[in-house]
Amino acid sequence: MSDKFKTTRRRLLLSAAAIPLVTLAGLTIPVAPAWADDSVLYGPSDPAAKQGGSLTVGSLIEPPSFDIYHQAGEAVNFVAPLMYQTLVYADHDGNPxxxxxxxxxxxxxxxxxxxxLRSGVTFHTGQPLEATDVKYGLDYMRNPDNGTIGALDFADLEEVEVVDPLTVVVRLKKPNSAFLITLTHRNGSVVPRNWFDGETSRTELNSKSVGTGPFKLAEFVQNSYMRLQRNPDYWQPGLPYLDEIIINFIPNSAGMLVAARNGRVDMAVLVRPQDADQLKNDTSLTVQRSRSLNQKSLDLDSTYGPLEDERVRRAVALLIDKEAVMQAAISGYGQVLGMMVPGMQDRWGVPLDDLPNQKVDVEKAKALLAEAGHPDGIDLELRTIIGYDWMEPAALTLAQQLQKGGVRVTIERLDLGTWLQNFRAKKMGFTLNDWGTPPDPNILYYRHFHQPPEGADFRNWANADGSRLLDEGRQTGDDGKRREIYNEFQRLLAESVPTVMMFGSDHIVVVSDAVRNHTMHPIGWHFGLVKTWIDQE
Known part of the structure; x- marks a missing residue:
């Protein structure tokens, strides 16, 4: 470490929770105890917990692969945090x-x-965790030539310096008020140094894990199941409680209900929350319902046919009854959205009534289409993803709503792999989407909506005012000022309509009587399984 680095900067020692707050030099900065409180990690502890046993989980969504640095999409996020860890963890309230x-x-x-860094942490490969590994991962992730999914999330990194085996310094080109929360995403997962130098390293991640997490990947059989086994060398004493987790990939919601009822799975994540209604009278099962950081949205590629015209996109928004779509898709087990996910609405969201283009107005929509040169309406292909069961009823309902204003829709069903290729190639078209976010608006918006090269602008929005606001929000440390900036950004999104955030579904998990101490993190990733245990008596 340079002498200049040691002597010229006044520093604040930070960790754990983001309270209380102190304002220095115009920045609102979280202040907390100097050292970690491990009891808050992965949810609440249970003093009655017993070790041992196997838990079987049913899942409709299967990851295409477990290459956590390159595989896009939410599917891998659900289970990757059990095998891979980051420098920082965000609790249920979004505190680092x-x-x-x-x-x-x-x-x-x-x-x-x-x-x-913690001492005594080892990777699943057996080698010890050191600062060099952290530097390797961050440098690899931020290099756009490597084709990683998080390159833009870490584009502000200027330098990563190894000070000693357990100390690493990260320097940014610009202030980033969301950097700690950014590190909670699996994009910041730490892997052994030089791992991706091997020719087969990416495919090897489908047969073994190389993280520091509480579970190791033992098997992954595509279109069938995956098995995780307890990491005996895990650094948190006594964790995890389970010896094994088996995740069965089940092709449809009907099969999931049957598996839950007959005990073939101990836990079922219901993609269609309304399926919980069919289990209410089963006394051997418990339905858990909790808030989410998820959104179900309709994305409008601004280079796709008539959607290039903002007036057409606004017309589409004015034809959508979000409540009706939510009822059709998930029977009301969620929350209608404006431009913010449910778990962040209170802190960061603009009320629905204060946003433009939120109420159905068929006549205004028709007038906008005519003004844009489409008096006889337009034809669009609406894409859905196979395996996301809520999308089918949502698409049918949307098609009926849009037709009333002259937007004629045909539905195209894509497999997840093809959809992800379109997503990364910025050829999204007119599509339903399903995604979550760590609890910060910078992470929710920046990569998705900022113009290149800083952002990916997946929907080809190309909005300079939006990019300016996102830069201001990222570089401002004061929460009050950040809220003003992101409120203005939400109004711009709602007016220009590169996306329609329709609703966020609650997390619905069904567990058998033997399952103890399970909680679902608002982001929807299976952090809670680290402290879940099975009552085998």
Whole structure:
């Protein structure tokens, strides 16, 4: 570490929770105890917990692969955090806590982060975790030539310096008020240094895991199941409780209900929350319902046919009755959205009534289409993803609603792999989407809507005002000012309509009587299984 680095910056020692707050140099910065409180990691602890046993989980969604650095899409996120860990963990309320980091220091201008790593942590490969591994992962992830999914999330990194085996310094080009929360995403997962140098390293991740997490990948049989086994060398004493987790990939919701009823699975994640109604009278099962950071949206590629015209996109928005779509798709087990996910609405969201283009107005929609040169209406292909059961009834309902204003829709069903190819190639067209976010608006919006090269702008929105607001929001540390900026951005999104955020579904998980201490993280990833246990008596 340079002498200049040691002596010229006043530093704030930070970690654990984002309270209380202190304002310095115009920035609102979280202040917390210097060291980690491990009890908050992965949800509440249970003093009655017993070790051992196998848990079988049913899932409709199967990851195409477990290449966590390159595989896009939400499917891999659900289980990857059980095998791979990041420097920072975000709790259910969105507060950052040390995970692989034992503590951290942050400069007043939010451009320099010094992380002290835990000692005694080993990868599943057996080698010890060191600062060099952290540097390798961040440098690899931020390099756009590597084709990683998180390159843009870490584009502001200027330098990653190894100070000693357990200390790493991350310097940013600009202040980034969301950097700690950014590190909670699996894009920040730490893997052994030089892992991706091997010719077969990416495909090997489908047969073994190389993280530091509480579980190891034992088997992955595509179109069938995956099996995770307890990591005996895991660094948190006594965790995880389970010896084994088996995740069965079940092709449809009907099969999931049968599996839950007959005990073939101990836990079922219901993609269609309304299926819980059919289990209410089963006394051997418990339905858990919790808030989410998820959204079900309709994306409008601004280069796709008539959608290039903002007036056409606004017309589409004015024809959508979000409540009716939510009822058709998930029977009301969720929350109608404006431009913010449910778990962040209170802190960051603009009320629905304060946003444009939220109420159905068929006549105005027709007038906008005529003004845009389409008096006889338009024809669009609406894409859905096979395996996302809510999309089929949602698409049918949308088609009926849109037809009333002259937007004629045909439905095209794509497999997840093809859909992801279109997504990464920025050829989304007119499509339903299903995605979640770590709890910060910068992470929700920046990569998806900022113009290139800083953002991916997946919907080809190309909005300079939107990009300016996103830059301001990222570089502002004061929460009050950030809220003003992101409120303005939400109004711009709602007016220009590169996307229609329709609703966020609640997390619905069905568990058998033997399952104890399970909680679902708002982001929908299976963090809670680390502290789940099975009552085998």
């Amino acid at each position: 806590h040390p995970l692989l980091a034992e503590s951290w220091e942050v400069s007043e201008d939010l451009t320099e982060y010094t992380f002290r």
